[in-house]
Amino acid sequence: xxxxxxxxxxxxxxxxxxxxxxxxxxxxxxxxxxxxxxxxxxxxxxxxxxxxxxxxxxxxxxxxxxxxxxxxxxxxxxxxxxxxxxxxxxxxxxxxxxxxxxxxxxxxxxxxxxxxxxxxxxxxxxxxxxxxxxxxxxxxxxxxxxxxxxxxxxxxxxxxxxxxxxxxxxxxxxxxxxxxxxxxxxxxxxxxxxxxxxxxxxxxxxxxxxxxxxxxxxxxxxxxxxxxxxxxxxxxxxxxxxxxxxxxxxxxxxxxxxxxxxxxxxxxxxxxxxxxxxxxxxxxxxxxxxxxxxxxxxxxxxxxxxxxxxxxxxxxxxxxxxxxxxxxxxxxxxxxxxxx
Amino acid sequence: xxxxxxxxxxxxxxxxxxxxxxxxxxxxxxxxxxxxxxxxxxxxxxxxxxxxxxxxxxxxxxxxxxxxxxxxxxxxxxxxxxxxxxxxxxxxxxxxxxxxxxxxxxxxxxxxxxxxxxxxxxxxxxxxxxxxxxxxxxxxxxxxxxxxxxxxxxxxxxxxxxxxxxxxxxxxxxxxxxxxxxxxxxxxxxxxxxxxxxxxxxxxxxxxxxxxxxxxxxxxxxxxxxxxxxxxxxxxxxxxxxxxxxxxxxxxxxxxxxxxxxxxxxxxxxxxxxxxxxxxxxxxxxxxxxxxxxxxxxxxxxxxxxxxxxxxxxxxxxxxxxxxxxxxxxxxxxxxxxxx
DNA sequence: TTGTACGCGTTATCAG
DNA sequence: CTGATAACGCGTACAA
Numbered sequence: 264x265x266x267x268x269x270x271x272x273x274x275x276x277x278x279x280x281x282x283x284x285x286x287x288x289x290x291x292x293x294x295x296x297x298x299x300x301x302x303x304x305x306x307x308x309x310x311x312x313x314x315x316x317x318x319x320x321x322x323x324x325x326x327x328x329x330x331x332x333x334x335x336x337x338x339x340x341x342x343x344x345x346x347x348x349x350x351x352x353x354x355x356x357x358x359x360x361x362x363x364x365x366x367x368x369x370x371x372x373x374x375x376x377x378x379x380x381x382x383x384x385x386x387x388x389x390x391x392x393x394x395x396x397x398x399x400x401x402x403x404x405x406x407x408x409x410x411x412x413x414x415x416x417x418x419x420x421x422x423x424x425x426x427x428x429x430x431x432x433x434x435x436x437x438x439x440x441x442x443x444x445x446x447x448x449x450x451x452x453x454x455x456x457x458x459x460x461x462x463x464x465x466x467x468x469x470x471x472x473x474x475x476x477x478x479x480x481x482x483x484x485x486x487x488x489x490x491x492x493x494x495x496x497x498x499x500x501x502x503x504x505x506x507x508x509x510x511x512x513x514x515x516x517x518x519x520x521x522x523x524x525x526x527x528x529x530x531x532x533x534x535x536x537x538x539x540x541x542x543x544x545x546x547x548x549x550x551x552x553x554x555x556x557x558x559x560x561x562x563x564x565x566x567x568x569x570x571x572x573x574x575x576x577x578x579x580x581x582x583x584x585x586x587x588x589x590x591x592x593x594x595x596x597x598x599x600x601x602x603x
Numbered sequence: 604x605x606x607x608x609x610x611x612x613x614x615x616x617x618x619x620x621x622x623x624x625x626x627x628x629x630x631x632x633x634x635x636x637x638x639x640x641x642x643x644x645x646x647x648x649x650x651x652x653x654x655x656x657x658x659x660x661x662x663x664x665x666x667x668x669x670x671x672x673x674x675x676x677x678x679x680x681x682x683x684x685x686x687x688x689x690x691x692x693x694x695x696x697x698x699x700x701x702x703x704x705x706x707x708x709x710x711x712x713x714x715x716x717x718x719x720x721x722x723x724x725x726x727x728x729x730x731x732x733x734x735x736x737x738x739x740x741x742x743x744x745x746x747x748x749x750x751x752x753x754x755x756x757x758x759x760x761x762x763x764x765x766x767x768x769x770x771x772x773x774x775x776x777x778x779x780x781x782x783x784x785x786x787x788x789x790x791x792x793x794x795x796x797x798x799x800x801x802x803x804x805x806x807x808x809x810x811x812x813x814x815x816x817x818x819x820x821x822x823x824x825x826x827x828x829x830x831x832x833x834x835x836x837x838x839x840x841x842x843x844x845x846x847x848x849x850x851x852x853x854x855x856x857x858x859x860x861x862x863x864x865x866x867x868x869x870x871x872x873x874x875x876x877x878x879x880x881x882x883x884x885x886x887x888x889x890x891x892x893x894x895x896x897x898x899x900x901x902x903x904x905x906x907x908x909x910x911x912x913x914x915x916x917x918x919x920x921x922x923x924x925x926x927x928x929x930x931x932x933x934x935x936x937x938x939x940x941x942x943x
Numbered sequence: 944t945t946g947t948a949c950g951c952g953t954t955a956t957c958a959g
Numbered sequence: 960c961t962g963a964t965a966a967c968g969c970g971t972a973c974a975a
Contacts, residue, residue, distance in 0.1 A: 264660075264717075266967090266968055266969085267968065267969065268968080276945075276946085277945070277946045277947075278946090278968090278969080278970095279945070279946060279947080279948095279970080279971075280944090280945060280946075282968095282969065282970055282971085283944095283945085283970090283971095286970075290944075290945095291944075291945085292944060292945085295944080295945080307715075309712050309715040309716040310716055310968085310969080311657075311716060311717050311967090311968055311969075312716045312717050312718045313653070313656045313657040313660070313662060313717045313718075313967090313968080314657050314717075314967070314968035314969045314970095315968080315969060315970085316653045316657075317651075317653040317654050317656075317657040317951065317952075317953090317967090317968080317969080318950090318951060318968075318969045318970055318971095319951095319969090319970080320653070320951075322653065329672070331678060331681075332669070332672040332673070332674070332677055332678060332681055332697060333672070333673070333674060333675045333676070333677055333678030333681070334672070334673065335673045335675070336673070337672055337673055338671060338672060338673030341671075341672055341673070341699060341701075342701070345699065345701065355698075355699070356696040356697065356698065357672060357696065357697035357698070357699060358695075358696065358697070359681060359685065359695070359697065372649050375604075375647075375649040376649040376650055376651055376652040377651050377652050377653045378652045378653075488883060488884075488887060492887075517884065517887060518887060520887075520889075521887035521888075521889070524889060543828060544828075544857065544884070547828060547832075547857060547858060547860075547861035548861075549860075549861070549864060549889045606951090606952055606953090607952065607953070608952080616961075616962085617961065617962045617963070618952090618953085618954095618962090618963095619954085619955090619961070619962060619963075619964090620960090620961060620962075622952095622953065622954060622955090623954095623960090623961085626954075630960070630961090631960075631961085632960060632961085635960080635961080650952085650953075651951090651952055651953075653951090653952080653953095654951070654952035654953045654954090654967095655952080655953055655954075656953095657951090657952080657953075657967065657968075657969090658952075658953040658954050658955085658966085658967055659953080659954070659967090660967070
């Protein structure tokens, strides 16, 4: 592997000059510049990133941690993130945490061990434990948890997201306003505080409307198609079958939609379906899905800006930054048909 | 930032011992081990990855480059990749190349500058130029291009994929066997050799069956929903309206399905639809989509194994490794209804 | 404008 | 089993 030394030797200059040529070309005389350049092309030299980062003490890398590539929701958020990253000359690396569950400490360590300058955790279901106590002073690590509603123990991490409880409550109230009172809810998983919050919003709306939530109306959908389909079948077989089903995300709503139609029931005539996220498929489903939209790109942008502030050592607090959500009404929901 | 030195001092040992404790604990006496461990917890020390990688001359990182997170197809491939990566102790980083188009040289440089030990390009539409000529000897860089059918200039990169032409030809023959002769084809984009190959397979089947492909039956779908919807509208308005539409991937097929139904036509009674990839949504679409399945996980596994061989310096050739595809017949295709 | 020389934090190679 | 020490490749203060 060719290093800066060989380039220097070939160009007949010192390594310092080569280094300068690369990082501060203006400080090098024209004639020298040429010599160095030819030596570089001749050797095919490329600066060793490992050495450079080591020397500089920073990698210029930001990790974005998300549960799965292949999840349509994150596309928009990534857009926002990458746009800002480009401006600010950071490189984004995505880490997928499919099943391997890293702890908050692991992430903290990534920063501490200089693997990355900052980390964005996107709705990453990970078994968060108590915050890491590091003797060196634990405050203000450049880590942001976005989209996800964090548990109390983690509230010291800054965060950008919608108000999941409020959004879910509003959506439920919309169903109620359509005349529905038997409403099923499919949440994600017990470790997904995000969908748990959405469940909370659902229950709150029901309670305020003085509508009971029957046993078995709230089921787990596992955040995936299969899980949602099973959950839906449970709901369809329930003695008091819901007239509307609210799914904690659109992915699950897709499974629900399919399962209802497989049972020869119609959406929304027999059962209304409501999703969450407004992924790109929502509007081309059959019927197009009523859902809660998140300003994905904005979440990404805000998150990056805030993270970069933290990287620069500025204080960004540990508050949750709430962005607005919006109910998008399409055709998968309709007024309750009075069947009596 | 606390370094190994301070840990050594606090523990009353040399830095070498601390290093050994971390990398080869068995070579350290029990008593010493404890001393070191307490010093580590006390200081909150974490090895500086930058320095470590620098010293080792390798990062243990493999880049996976893909066009977009949010693309359901890659999930399976990533599964395969990550499983092998875990076994072999590599860390996977995903880079998204949404619009920013890196050249083959850029990738080559990533290897050369030690940013990564190896690179997997997954169906990444990037403006490949002539192979990089590097004085140091350009042969056998640890770069693999998977899923994508590469252009001739790039055939020196090893590759793992299905035979897109053959698969597409077979799928077309299936449509023909159902009695269809007016078949529309929606390809991805002019820079996506992958979908161009699928088009080639389509045309080959049509030609062998002596069926003409009318002007305007082959349209560009842009690899996304909107593009596919527009393309579908063109097809529906064509004077010789196709009785079947073959989409170069499932994402586009989803758009096509929706657009056909929006035009009050039925699938498959009026128009059959055929997709490609067998993403997880294929079976829950309405109607469930007939499509060509790729062994995604297998592609991922094979790719990683081959790449690791290359990283170890072994010769892996530059052949294309072909994995089997399979036509999955569901309900979006049916025999041509004789309407005369 | 250029060159010399040091140090970044590790790991690896020796001797002890 | 442990300690001293030499690398690794680069950036930069300082001297020339």
